[in-house]
Structures are given as structure tokens and as C-alpha cells.
Amino acid sequence: MVCDSLRSVSSKLQKIFKHTKADALLLYNSKTQDSNFTYLTGFTSGIFENTFMIATRKKLILLSNKLEYGIAQRERPKEMTVVKVKAFSDLTREFKRYLYGKEVGINEKFLPYSHYRAIKKHAKPKRILDASEGLASARGVKDESELQKMKKANMITKKMLKQMPKFFKEGMTEKELAANVEYIMRRLGAQGPSFPTIVCFAANSALPHHMPENAKLRKNSFVLIDCGARYDNYCADVTRTFIFKPEKRSGKYKKMVEIYNTVKEAQHIGISSVKAGVTGKTVHNKVSRFIDTAKSGKYKGKFIHSLGHPIGIEVHDVGVGLNQIEDRKLQENMVVSVEPGIYIPGFGGVRIEDGVLVTKKGAKVL
Numbered sequence: 001m002v003c004d005s006l007r008s009v010s011s012k013l014q015k016i017f018k019h020t021k022a023d024a025l026l027l028y029n030s031k032t033q034d035s036n037f038t039y040l041t042g043f044t045s046g047i048f049e050n051t052f053m054i055a056t057r058k059k060l061i062l063l064s065n066k067l068e069y070g071i072a073q074r075e076r077p078k079e080m081t082v083v084k085v086k087a088f089s090d091l092t093r094e095f096k097r098y099l100y101g102k103e104v105g106i107n108e109k110f111l112p113y114s115h116y117r118a119i120k121k122h123a124k125p126k127r128i129l130d131a132s133e134g135l136a137s138a139r140g141v142k143d144e145s146e147l148q149k150m151k152k153a154n155m156i157t158k159k160m161l162k163q164m165p166k167f168f169k170e171g172m173t174e175k176e177l178a179a180n181v182e183y184i185m186r187r188l189g190a191q192g193p194s195f196p197t198i199v200c201f202a203a204n205s206a207l208p209h210h211m212p213e214n215a216k217l218r219k220n221s222f223v224l225i226d227c228g229a230r231y232d233n234y235c236a237d238v239t240r241t242f243i244f245k246p247e248k249r250s251g252k253y254k255k256m257v258e259i260y261n262t263v264k265e266a267q268h269i270g271i272s273s274v275k276a277g278v279t280g281k282t283v284h285n286k287v288s289r290f291i292d293t294a295k296s297g298k299y300k301g302k303f304i305h306s307l308g309h310p311i312g313i314e315v316h317d318v319g320v321g322l323n324q325i326e327d328r329k330l331q332e333n334m335v336v337s338v339e340p341g342i343y344i345p346g347f348g349g350v351r352i353e354d355g356v357l358v359t360k361k362g363a364k365v366l
Ligand SMILES: [Mn+2]
Pocket: 237, 309, 337, 339, 353
């Protein structure tokens, strides 16, 4: 699909300004990039640390340092003006030009307080207000070009996961397998991983956020991989659980399979409950109840996290999630993860996760 960046940026601006009272936005990247900056610029190159960007209803004004001016000029969307900032006075001049006497929206979760004060002093806006919720509402609902990127990120991730079993080797470490995961994703075209890859062997799989260590792979045990490719700034988040060299007659194997099948069914229930208009907690609770009552309540209380989260530029993105307190309704073109799990301390755990697109009719697995 050809991405029409002109249409894409202006419709993003339209969406944002529908959700905020601000006349203009002022975004700032400190050491890390504000995802709202990534969202609007679409830049896949450059770091742009300590950089300001102003967004009006019609255009973007990037206040770039000399170092990244070239990248900005090359990658800029059509409605972006790039201003080279050589001295502090260049900044204050642009602030006065676009923000003086205006209602200025910021992302209060990201802008340092020192900068807030400096903006007040040098831009003299009428008022500074928090626009983070408005930005979140806009980013929560994906447009066609964002969805294409998310599909590609998922395609790379799943293609890689299909290849993983051939890398399994008795005695290898979790770290070695994690290295293969990230290597293959890059070879398939990913920018990199969306987040540090989680690989858990055997009982470590009972710890949802276990980080790869030197544990060695043994036969007849779980291999849990939770990972995702980043593609054109958009994340995938997928989890698969395997059983390495199963000993099919062992009691341990039968137990592992029972847990696996229960989680698989739970995920199916979750995915079939996702639909535009349904609240996040309805979906979570349905799955949680299923796990609590399956196999005569044997796994009650063993599903210890929320069923899903929004995915986008951030792997745990802003927007509507699937958890026990989420009262908001899912909307068409949101993307959420559906990731039930059962965790038995000292034995192991299973999690199965896919990203799904919310539609009016139901969920589409990405
Ligand atoms: Mn996830």
C-alpha cells in the first residue's frame, strides 16, 4: 500500500485537535523520544534528543539541532517546516511566533518541569494545558498506514517464531535463544526488537517477566518466548510456549499439555469476545472466569496479570486495555494484545499472546 504522508499527518492533527482544547502543541524529547513526536513525524532515523516540536492544526515545526538537520530535511513529512536551531534565541523566536498568547498543549507525563517553566517565561502562552489524554485518544485508533506497519511487524515476528524450534538445542542458554530471536527478526527486516526479548526455560516460565539468563535447556520442559519486532516505529508483541523434546508418557508432559490446552482455549475465548463497543473489563473477566473454573478450579488464581494491553508505537501503548478495571469500550481500529497465561510456581507456565485488530464484527488476529 502506498502511504500518502500528506493525508496521514493532517488527519492525525485533525484527530488530536478534536480531543484537546489547545490551539497548538509543544512536544519535547528529553533523552528518549516522546512517542507522540514519533507518531507525528514518522521519523525512523535520527534520535532528536533535547528537541522541541510545535504542532498547529495545519503543520509541524521541528526545532532541530544542526546534527540532525539533514535527516529531518530528508525524512520530513510535507507539512513539516524544519528550523535549524543554532542559538537559544532561535528557540525563543519560534516559541513567540507560534505560542504567544495561545492555549498550549503539552504532554505533562513527559515534559520536564524546568522546561515547563522556561516555556512559560519565554513563550508567554495564555495557558499551558495537558494534552496527553487527547494525544492518547488519537493514537489509540489506528489509521490504514499504521495498521499496515503493525501487520508487517507481526508478520516478521511470526515468521521468526516458526523458525525458532530448529534453534532449540539441549544445553543452550536462554540468552543464546534470545539472541537468535532478535537476530532473525532483524534479518527479516525489523528495525529491532519492540522490547527486550523474554525467553524462559522450564520453571522460569512461571515468572511472567523473567529475563533471559544462563539457565540451560533440558528435554521435556517448557520454552516460553515473548517477543516482538519493531517495524517503521510500530510494535508487535507475540508469545509462544513450546515443549522441548517431549517425553510423551511422563506425567510432567501430560500436565504441561493440560495447561497449554487450557490457555489455548482461554485465548480463543478472549479473541472471540473482542469487538468494538465491548468494554475492556468484560473481555478480561470472561477469560479470567474461564481459567478460574476450568478443570474443576485447578488453576484458580493462576492467571496473574491482565489479559491485554493496547499496542502501537509503544509496546504497552496508550489507549484501552483488557483488564479488570477497564470501563472504556473498545473501538474499531484499536489494536490490543490477548495474552492469557497460567503460572504454576516451581513447575512452569504457559502464555499465548497475539495482537488483534478490533473491528465492528469482532477481532482480527494480526
Ligand atoms: Mn504483551
